[in-house]
Amino acid sequence: MEYLKIDGTKLKNMVINASNKLERQKEYVNSLNVFPVPDGDTGTNMSMTFRSAAEEIKKSDSKSISEVSRLISRGSLMGARGNSGVILSQIFRGIAKGLEGYDQVDSLQLAEALLEGSKFAYKAVMRPIEGTILTIIRAAGEKAVESEEVDITKLLKEVCNYSEEVLNKTPEMLPALKEAKVVDSGGMGLLIILKGMLEVLSEDLQVEIEDSVEGAAGGLVSAQSKIDPDSIKFGYCTEFFIKVKDAVNFQESFKNTLNPVGDSMIVIAMDDIIKTHIHTNDPGWVLSEAVKLGELSKIKIDNMREEHREILEAEYASELIEEKEETQSIEEEKEYGFVTVVMGEGLKAIFNDIGVDSVIEGGQTMNPSTQDILDRIEKINARNIFILPNNKNIIMAAEQARELSEKNVFVIPSKTIPQGITAVTEFNLESSVEENLENMKEAITTVKTASVTYAVRDTEMDGREIKEGNILGLIEGKISEIGDEVYAVTKDLINNLVNDETELLTVFYGKDCDEEKVNELIAQLEEKYEDIDVQSFNGEQPLYYFIVSAE
Numbered sequence: 001m002e003y004l005k006i007d008g009t010k011l012k013n014m015v016i017n018a019s020n021k022l023e024r025q026k027e028y029v030n031s032l033n034v035f036p037v038p039d040g041d042t043g044t045n046m047s048m049t050f051r052s053a054a055e056e057i058k059k060s061d062s063k064s065i066s067e068v069s070r071l072i073s074r075g076s077l078m079g080a081r082g083n084s085g086v087i088l089s090q091i092f093r094g095i096a097k098g099l100e101g102y103d104q105v106d107s108l109q110l111a112e113a114l115l116e117g118s119k120f121a122y123k124a125v126m127r128p129i130e131g132t133i134l135t136i137i138r139a140a141g142e143k144a145v146e147s148e149e150v151d152i153t154k155l156l157k158e159v160c161n162y163s164e165e166v167l168n169k170t171p172e173m174l175p176a177l178k179e180a181k182v183v184d185s186g187g188m189g190l191l192i193i194l195k196g197m198l199e200v201l202s203e204d205l206q207v208e209i210e211d212s213v214e215g216a217a218g219g220l221v222s223a224q225s226k227i228d229p230d231s232i233k234f235g236y237c238t239e240f241f242i243k244v245k246d247a248v249n250f251q252e253s254f255k256n257t258l259n260p261v262g263d264s265m266i267v268i269a270m271d272d273i274i275k276t277h278i279h280t281n282d283p284g285w286v287l288s289e290a291v292k293l294g295e296l297s298k299i300k301i302d303n304m305r306e307e308h309r310e311i312l313e314a315e316y317a318s319e320l321i322e323e324k325e326e327t328q329s330i331e332e333e334k335e336y337g338f339v340t341v342v343m344g345e346g347l348k349a350i351f352n353d354i355g356v357d358s359v360i361e362g363g364q365t366m367n368p369s370t371q372d373i374l375d376r377i378e379k380i381n382a383r384n385i386f387i388l389p390n391n392k393n394i395i396m397a398a399e400q401a402r403e404l405s406e407k408n409v410f411v412i413p414s415k416t417i418p419q420g421i422t423a424v425t426e427f428n429l430e431s432s433v434e435e436n437l438e439n440m441k442e443a444i445t446t447v448k449t450a451s452v453t454y455a456v457r458d459t460e461m462d463g464r465e466i467k468e469g470n471i472l473g474l475i476e477g478k479i480s481e482i483g484d485e486v487y488a489v490t491k492d493l494i495n496n497l498v499n500d501e502t503e504l505l506t507v508f509y510g511k512d513c514d515e516e517k518v519n520e521l522i523a524q525l526e527e528k529y530e531d532i533d534v535q536s537f538n539g540e541q542p543l544y545y546f547i548v549s550a551e
Contacts (some may be wrong), residue, residue, distance in 0.1 A: 001204045003152040007104040008068035010200070012057050016073055018196030020427030022047045024210075025192055032185035034176045036455040036466050037543075038473070044365055045082030045393075046189040049089060052079020052369070054209050059298065064103045068204030069096040071114075072336040074273075077400065078374075081475045083365040084133060086396035087121050089370075091137050092192070094120025107155045109149070114159070115141035123397070131173030139166040140194060154184065160194050167191055180459050230550040234262045234279035237302040238286055242274040244294035250274060251406070257289055268374070268404065276377045296334040319393045336429065336436075340420055341368055341390050344541030347417055354424050358383070363391050363417075363541075373401035377409055386407045386435050386440070389422040392477075410432070412440050415477075417539070418506065419548030450475045452490050455511035469547075486513075486545050487521055497550045498529060505532050508539035508547040 002036040005008070022029075022043070027042025057077025059222030062068055073096035076089035098113025099105060099119070105113070118141035121134055128134050143162040149155040151362040168185045171178040199205060237422040244250055251269035254276075263278030269275075274293070280286055283301045290296055338356040342348055351359050358376040377385055385407055387398045387440065394417040402409040410433070414420040425476055427436055455470040461479055465471070473493030480496050483489040498505060505525065508516045526534045539547060 005104045005106050006324045008063045008065045009069050011065050014197035016054045017200045019050045020210045021191050021196035029185050029189045032182045034180045036457050036459045037453050039213045042185040044085045045085040046088055049076050049085030065099050068101050069099040076463040078371040080370045080391045080397055083396050090120045090124040091117040107150050107152045111144035112267045112495050114144045131170040132184050136163050136187035136190045139163050156198040160198050163191050234281050236283045238277055238283040239277045241297045241298040242294045245272055247272050249275045250293055328479040334382045337380035337385040339376045340388040341394055344539045346540035367394050370397045370400040374404055387411045387421040388414045389539050390414050391419050414444050417547055418449050419444040419447050422447050441497050448550045450493050451544050453544045490546050502532055502550045504551045505534045506549045507536040510545050512539045
């Protein structure tokens with residue numbers, strides 16, 4: 001159909017349809033990840049990020065494209081997971097900026113907004129690499145502004161066709177893509193979104209959000225069932241939005257108002273909205289105080305003591321078990337706090353033992369969102385909070401959480417578990433923030449990390465053939481060893497990891513390891529490297545048989 005202008009209602013349908021299409025094709029996008037290790041989650045991260053945007057707008061009846069795009073931006077920002085998700089959120093943040101102030105837009109205005117999305121995405125990345133999602137959004141924006149089409153349907157068709165042409169050229173831009181014989185996964189995810197938006201216009205669709213492939217609340221019911229109702233001090237989980245002009249000006253005073261009547265409080269101000277979450281015994285009083293500030297919306301109250309209550313929204317439900325473990329008593333604000341991301345009960349226990357306040361379960365294949373990290377920041381009663389992502393794909397989400405928090409938050413860009421552990425052990429309570437930042441950032445540069453996992457697909461890298469199921473040994477994320485037996489690959493890998501300067505070798509073994517064989521391996525390492533201190537820990541991490549550090 002021909003559209004000379006589109007409004008917020010149409011954009012809402014476009015985004016929801018795009019979200020549905022990406023959800024259905026996320027595994028295909030995952031399969032395009034070049035590296036054959038089991039952390040190819042670009043499609044999953046982009047889908048969860050964009051679904052957060054779709055959820056944000058699904059109840060909106062606004063016809064203003066400015067308002068709807070603002071909600072899309074906020075939803076994707078708070079739900080952003082992984083680097084691909086963060087970049088996607090920045091694309092739609094730029095698009096929202098381009099659509100600001102309009103109730104409806106024509107093809108020229110939409111084209112300018114797409115170009116603005118490209119600009120925001122490039123600004124978000126410190127070292128932009130061509131042949132990625134960045135190249136595709138730039139191609140989309142540039143093609144849009146060059147087009148002379150006044151029909152928005154035809155404009156988007158041109159944009160999609162050209163973006164697909166550029167996507168097919170990404171293997172020529174990145175040698176790794178060419179060697180693996182795939183196009184860029186993030187670029188493919190964006191193309192699926194663009195095509196999903198076009199489909200609404202060309203077929204005049206009216207759509208609803210479809211259920212997630214795994215189920216919208218997968219895994220949450222069992223977590224709810226483990227909560228002891230008698231342990232809940234405040235019984236009503238209360239959530240709502242307040243529409244108020246200059247929301248940021250009211251955020252702190254509203255927090256102070258609510259503080260005496262509950263716990264697990266999160267009050268976040270963005271634009272003209274204050275998003276509030278609190279566990280309280282008097283939700284009526286909370287709402288009566290809130291309505292003094294402005295109009296309330298999306299009010300949700302759950303009785304947490306009911307055995308078979310409605311499952312909370314995913315962003316809070318996944319944390320309920322940890323809330324019982326992590327709820328802090330009302331005490332004087334401390335100087336420093338730590339948030340880290342790790343997968344594996346053994347590794348989690350190690351971080352807890354060395355003083356980390358809050359451990360988010362996640363890492364490879366399960367990147368926490370910006371909202372997940374922000375929630376943990378807000379729960380820590382400390383003046384200065386350090387975040388240790390322990391994964392290169394979580395650093396950008398951590399940075400977004402830092403920017404959104406009103407607390408003094410600092411991101412230590414740890415890319416591996418050993419880097420995170422070393423950084424925390426270098427922390428000195430008597431030192432200043434600046435000294436600790438410098439020392440921890442310096443500490444992570446002294447750690448060499450290796451890992452042992454398995455190949456999830458056939459591929460070829462650096463001229464070496466890899467078959468699905470092969471055991472892979474990696475040093476600093478690059479494949480060093482390929483074999484068929486875990487312990488043989490591990491010994492060869494460690495031999496390449498250590499050097500004359502190595503003083504300490506630390507081995508974290510995963511949940512799929514045989515402890516007897518692990519003990520044999522450690523004994524062999526101690527005998528071979530008699531001048532090196534060798535230590536081992538049961539990390540219980542999934543996917544990776546071993547994580548090894550050399551210092």
